[in-house]
Amino acid sequence: MEKKEKKRIMFLCHGNICRSPMAEMVMKDLVKKAGRQDDFIIESAAVSDEETGNGIYPPAKREMFSRGIPFTEHHAHKITRGEFDSSDIVIIMDESNRRLLRWITGSGSDTSKVHLLMEYTGFPRSVADPWYTGDFDKAFDDIMEGCRALCSHLGVTIPEK
Numbered sequence: 835m836e837k838k839e840k841k842r843i844m845f846l847c848h849g850n851i852c853r854s855p856m857a858e859m860v861m862k863d864l865v866k867k868a869g870r871q872d873d874f875i876i877e878s879a880a881v882s883d884e885e886t887g888n889g890i891y892p893p894a895k896r897e898m899f900s901r902g903i904p905f906t907e908h909h910a911h912k913i914t915r916g917e918f919d920s921s922d923i924v925i926i927m928d929e930s931n932r933r934l935l936r937w938i939t940g941s942g943s944d945t946s947k948v949h950l951l952m953e954y955t956g957f958p959r960s961v962a963d964p965w966y967t968g969d970f971d972k973a974f975d976d977i978m979e980g981c982r983a984l985c986s987h988l989g990v991t992i993p994e995k
Contacts (some may be wrong), residue, residue: 841988842875844921846931847953849964850880851891852964853927853973854968856950859898859905860981875974877921881927881934886911897970899977923946925984928960935976952976954983 847854858878865871882986888910890898898905901934918924918939924947926932932948952959961980964973985992 839874841874841923841986842921843877843923843925844913844917845876845878845925845927846881846913846935847878847881847929847961848963849879849888849965850878850912851885851887851888852894852970853871853961853977854878854880855890855893855905855908855910855926856898856931856974857927857949857977857981858901858908859903860977861984863903864985864992865990868985868992870990873990877917878908878973880910880915881931881938882914883912891965893968893970894964897974901974913938915943919945922947925951925980927951928963931974951980951984954987956983 845854845861855878858876861872861876865876865887875952890905890908895905913935915938926935926948935948950958951961961973962969963974964970982992
């Protein structure tokens, strides 16, 4: 029997302390609930090095906890060219992430695998940065909607409660 390759998904935001780790943890929870956790490698990173080494921002942790999303220890880091190249799908939270990612990956990188999270919902838009808005519940709602739509795109059926 042939062993199936795991699909590597990388979530990106500016600092890797709010949106991208929330998306990573939400996506991990969804694929686990679907019994498909062995089919994916799900990670997150930043497009800046401003928060390198820092954990998930406490209000983001509180939002995940209040929504029943388990989270693991996390240390922010800036995406490397190697991580980009080894990812099958790179999910960004806003267009500024795309611009900064281009500086990191340089010309010749496969930009066809880079998508706004909310593209998968059919209504492409940014996930507003709660670091600036303070609206962690709205960011979480967008992330959940986007991750559910991404699951559907990937053929992952999430069981009803």
